Amino acid sequence: xxxxxxxxxxxxxxxxxxxxxGPKPRHTFSRRNIFLYGTLIVVALYYxxxxxxxxxxxxxxxxxxxxxxxxxxxxxxxxxxxVKAWSQACTxxxxxxxxxxxxxxxxxxxPSVILSIAIASVNGYxxxxxxxxxxxxxxxxxxxxxxxxxQVMIYPIVIxxxxxxxxxxxxxxxIVHSIFGMPILTLLFRNYFSSMPEELFRAARVDGAGFWxxxxxxxxxxxxxxxxxxxxxxxxxxxxxxxFGVVYTRPDxxxxxxxxxxxxxxxxxxxEYNVNMAATILTGLVPLIVxxxxxxxxxxxxxxxxxxx
Amino acid sequence: MSxxxxxxxxxxxxxxxxASIPMILTxxxxxxxxxxxxxxxxxxxxxxxxxxxxxxxxxxxxxxxTPRWLVSIENLLIYGVxxxxxxxxIGFVLAALLDQKIRFEDTFRTIFLxxxxxxxxxTGLVWQWLLNPDFGIQHVVRSLGWESxxxxxxxxxxxVIYGISIAALWQGTGLIMCLMLAGLRxxDEDIWKAARVDGIPMWxxxxxxxxxxMRPVFITTLVIIASGIVKVYDLVVAxxxxxxxxxxxxxxxxxxxxxxxxxxxxxxxxxxxxMLLSVMIVIVPWAxxxxxxxxxx
Numbered sequence: 001x002x003x004x005x006x007x008x009x010x011x012x013x014x015x016x017x018x019x020x021x022g023p024k025p026r027h028t029f030s031r032r033n034i035f036l037y038g039t040l041i042v043v044a045l046y047y048x049x050x051x052x053x054x055x056x057x058x059x060x061x062x063x064x065x066x067x068x069x070x071x072x073x074x075x076x077x078x079x080x081x082x083v084k085a086w087s088q089a090c091t092x093x094x095x096x097x098x099x100x101x102x103x104x105x106x107x108x109x110x111p112s113v114i115l116s117i118a119i120a121s122v123n124g125y126x127x128x129x130x131x132x133x134x135x136x137x138x139x140x141x142x143x144x145x146x147x148x149x150x151q152v153m154i155y156p157i158v159i160x161x162x163x164x165x166x167x168x169x170x171x172x173x174x175i176v177h178s179i180f181g182m183p184i185l186t187l188l189f190r191n192y193f194s195s196m197p198e199e200l201f202r203a204a205r206v207d208g209a210g211f212w213x214x215x216x217x218x219x220x221x222x223x224x225x226x227x228x229x230x231x232x233x234x235x236x237x238x239x240x241x242x243x244f245g246v247v248y249t250r251p252d253x254x255x256x257x258x259x260x261x262x263x264x265x266x267x268x269x270x271x272e273y274n275v276n277m278a279a280t281i282l283t284g285l286v287p288l289i290v291x292x293x294x295x296x297x298x299x300x301x302x303x304x305x306x307x308x309x
Numbered sequence: 310m311s312x313x314x315x316x317x318x319x320x321x322x323x324x325x326x327x328a329s330i331p332m333i334l335t336x337x338x339x340x341x342x343x344x345x346x347x348x349x350x351x352x353x354x355x356x357x358x359x360x361x362x363x364x365x366x367x368x369x370x371x372x373x374x375t376p377r378w379l380v381s382i383e384n385l386l387i388y389g390v391x392x393x394x395x396x397x398x399i400g401f402v403l404a405a406l407l408d409q410k411i412r413f414e415d416t417f418r419t420i421f422l423x424x425x426x427x428x429x430x431x432t433g434l435v436w437q438w439l440l441n442p443d444f445g446i447q448h449v450v451r452s453l454g455w456e457s458x459x460x461x462x463x464x465x466x467x468x469v470i471y472g473i474s475i476a477a478l479w480q481g482t483g484l485i486m487c488l489m490l491a492g493l494r495x496x497d498e499d500i501w502k503a504a505r506v507d508g509i510p511m512w513x514x515x516x517x518x519x520x521x522x523m524r525p526v527f528i529t530t531l532v533i534i535a536s537g538i539v540k541v542y543d544l545v546v547a548x549x550x551x552x553x554x555x556x557x558x559x560x561x562x563x564x565x566x567x568x569x570x571x572x573x574x575x576x577x578x579x580x581x582x583x584m585l586l587s588v589m590i591v592i593v594p595w596a597x598x599x600x601x602x603x604x605x606x
Contacts (some may be wrong), residue, residue: 040406044420050435050479051423057438069449070439097346123332130325138329145340147536147592151564155359156343179335182434186332211324239365240428241366242543247569257430260548262432277438284431291426292419299422 041285055164058082064085065273085279090269091262092148092251098279101259105239105286108255109171112177113234117227121181124189125215129201139186146183154247161248173248173255177238185230192226229301232294236287256283344585351578365525367581368464372420378580381558384470389538390561392481396534397527399478401486404516407486408493418490423481429480433547436476437463463549465555473548485530492526493519504532528595535591539584560584 053070058081060074068075087097094100127135157176158167166172196219216292245255254262260283265275291298354364373376401559403421408413424432439445442461450458462472496519504514520527542561551558560580567578 001384036406036409036411039413040403040417043403044417046484047420047424047479050439053439054435065444069452070444070446071449119331122328126325126329130322132322132325132329135325135329138333139413141336141340142332144592144596147342147345147532147588148344149539149561149581149584149588151561151577152347152585153339154565154581155568155577156346157339159359160338163511164558171592178331179339182335211328236426240430241426242430243565244545247565257428257543260434261430264437265547265550273438273444275442280431280434284427287426288423291423295415295419299418299424 015158026113047182054281054295057175058085058274058281060274062274064079079244081274081278082282084272085263085275085282089263089275089279091254091259091266094251098256098259098263098282101254101256102282104170104249104253104259105256108177108245109172109175109235110236112174112181113231115174116181116185116234117177117230119178120185121189121223121227122215123182123186123222124191125193125219126211128193128196129214130211139190142183142186150243154243158247167248168250168253170249170253173244173253176244176248177234179242180244181234181237188226188230188233189223192223194246196222198199223263225297227288228294233301234288235290235299239286335456347578348582350391351575351582353575353578354389355574355578357572357574364575365606369583371465372576372579374582375576377555377558378560378563380555381560381563382559385559386520386540387470388474388541389479389535391471392477392538393531393534395474395478396482396485397530399482400530401489401520402480403486404489404493407490418487421486424480425483427480429541429543430547432476432480433473433544436472436479437548442473446467464553466553467551469553469557473545476548477544480544481534481537485534488522488530488533496522497527528598530589532595539588 056073059079060068060076061076061078061080064075085097086102087100088095089097125130127139157179161167161172161175162251166175200218200222201214201233204218209217239255240257241255242257242261245258248259250256260279262281293302330414350359351368352365353360353362354367355362407417440447440461440463442448442464447458447460450460462468462475475488500518500522501514504518509518540561541559542565545557545559545562549557551562561584564577564581564584567573567580571577
């Protein structure tokens, strides 16, 4: 497509007067631009379509859904499906809506995020600045362990949690999230702390600061960005989890994703697509808000987690 | 602590060791211990409760003669090839398009990446609705006048896995695009200038110069995609619950169902060990290349 821009004869290069860039000024509506932006816009529409359909469906009444087309905007906007999804939708015998799952998810996510980041940041700090014999071995096991399918470790963890009496409780799930968040977060923090100037650490040691002193007074205040990245990573990851929620909690402590799936895929009753879509948006709302607010940091989080690996 | 003449090797750096206890426990007890435990018990005939009653490879024979497992494996292969090929191609093309110094790059990137913030459950349910034969895309196209139009992947057992792959690609390509974009940004601008001076067409530059230079990025991306493929579970649960019939079952779901519903733990362990094995086939060569090579440097 754009090779015409390139195929100018080498003779033009000799003429310094034209500057190094050659034939830069081009039409805004050149074929290249039309192709480029056209493709991007079409793809962007495709990516936005499901979100649009979700929102539109959730604002329609059931009669309108049965008659119409899923892409058409609602003729009559109603918020009833949202209210119903939040406070009346049924899972099994409970008919108190998604709100229960929402609060369960909050009670799972908040402690899990705090605990997993606390553990992983200290681990990363120990690995970066206080290497002890064998530390790297454990770290490699941890990283390789991140690739083991969860299904392999699910049942042993059930047994461990049952032994310590936490199976089925929210605290049990918090521990599970901290365990499985550890590899990626430890990697993130280790890399970050390793990139900090060594002299800083040495100076603090000379001044007599110990392990925790340096961590709390020097490392922690200097590494706020990476903590924000870790929080973003963990909030979205834990909120979106389904497998651990369904394995390690009971129906009354199910996180939002599990409850959502039970509401939408329940076989009894008439399907209320508008309520289902409202419930789906409600569940996706928290990570979406995190995503749109965090912007570049979100990208940095996944890139740090992925490319560095 | 009683017999201390000079600081014992064990107590050097004690704080760091204490602080690393969670990591050490996770690595040894959960990752190594848990994996070994599951592999060991996959050779037993555990039913409702794990019991050490060894039956050799019986569970594996049974596994590979269960139609549902074979369907799961076949689905995983199709799903895997589709996700691998399409997410790499689409991800790279989108990244290359975004790398053309375009306007509104951030907006486009935000749009392409937002599905990645959504859970597989949400993704599966949205696409279940879009692909609903009575209300979704098929219905809309038919009501536009094309009466014989048929696009009903979720209720057609021969193509249901493609319906799931569409949803998975929608959710995951944004991530691949971001990784690729980061890789493209890491390429020296002078390479482009040199290629331009030599009059190499842009597509050739990408194909023969840039992509080979991005090998490390491709390998990491490949590993990420591959380990995600094996784990696919929630998406299937949300979108089709494995149906119609057993047409869209996947291994992860087989494991879960046998462990927690069918109360046939041995089968579940054998199936999860097979999953582990398939991951190892991908990971071990990669880890060897990545870390084995680094040691020599």
